[in-house]
Amino acid sequence: MGMTAELTKTDIPGLTLLRRGKVRDVYDLGDKLLIVSTDRLSAFDHILPNPIPGKGKILTQVSAWWFKKTAHLVPNHLISADLPAIQKSLPSGVKLNPEAFDGRTMLCWKAKRIDAECVVRGYLAGSGWKEYQASATICGHRLPPNLLESSPLPAPIFTPATKADEGHDENITIKQLSHVVGGDSVAAELQQLSAKLYTFAAELLKEKQLILADTKFEFGYRDKQLIVIDEMLTPDSSRVWDAKSYKPGTTPASFDKQFVRDYLERIKWNKQPPVPSLPPEVVEGTLRRYQEFLRTVTS
Ligand SMILES: Nc1ncnc2c1ncn2[C@@H]1O[C@H](COP(=O)(O)OP(=O)(O)OP(=O)(O)O)[C@@H](O)[C@H]1O
Ligand SMILES: [Mg+2]
Secondary structure, X not given: OOOOOOOOOOOOOOOEEEEEOOOEEXXXXXXXXXXXXXXXXXXXXXXXXXXXXXXXXXXXXHHHXXXXXXXXXXXXXXXXXXXXXXXXXXXXOXXXXXXXXXXXXXXXXXXXXXXXXXXXXXXXXXXXXXXXXXXXXXXXXXXXXXXOOOOEEEEEEEOOEEOOOOOOOOEOOHHHHHHHHOOHHHHHHHXXXXXXXXXXXHHHHHOOOEEEEEEEEEEEEEOOEEEEEOOOOOOOOEEEEEOOOOOOOOOOOEOXXXXXXXXXXXXXXXXXXXXXXXXXXXXXXXXXXXXXXXXXXXX
8 A cells, every 4th residue: 555645634615514533524414424534543532643644544444344244244334435426425516535535435324323332352451451450350240360461351241431522431331331321221232233243353353363352333323223333343443463473461463553552651641631743653653553454354
């Protein structure tokens, strides 16, 4: 993949901006959404000052690939990621310049979002590892003692988190999730759909010598049906490790945002503004990992 011109923010005359997320600009089309993945990068809930040129395209390509691969298991919001096809369904007069939008734009069904992150973990890492060290539990799941960092869990666990509009997402129990989503049966369905997707993806990645340590899904209602929204199994939303060099008790080589988090931990940033910018080698290293992720997963 060659160099891509960076895109940090969009403005589409004739369309209504519904929301600018940390990464995506979302435009309202009535019952549909136009979602543009920019090159913005967030870490520890802050947008970093410098973009990763081409990252939004990679996320869009990875998500579209998984959405198509898993549509038979769980329905999702993707209608099209093909710019000429998308262009045809926009109001006349709205023109998307291919140079800016090609490869990073999706036409999707608008859903009523469930305000929870549906996380599935097969291995002990990140906030799961932190919580385990403090209490030997994750989100109410009691785990065996003496697990190491990156250890496989006896079975994948569902560890939902709140989706805070501002600030940090917090791990919650299934009981608390029921409260957020309006009932035990909805929480159980979210758990079941998330587990199904995790298992499918983990098995598929295993054949490519990759370990899906954990991943996060978002769901919403389209009419009365739960569908997957936002992104799917991307390096932003997942921890993916190289199976060949993996060893419990160590921090595995990863193809995801961990590289950026490691840098920010190394410089001891206090996770409060001002947000430090990334040196060129961290930008390039991140882009390389994301490209490798796209290549390995979709090949
Ligand atoms: N089909 C959909 N229907 C309704 N809302 C959606 C749909 N797909 C995505 N969204 C929402 O659009 C926004 C996309 O922006 P982005 O992914 O940058 O979100 P964010 O919440 O700021 O960051 P992050 O997801 O990384 O925490 C999110 O708020 C997401 O929940
Ligand atoms: Mg998102």
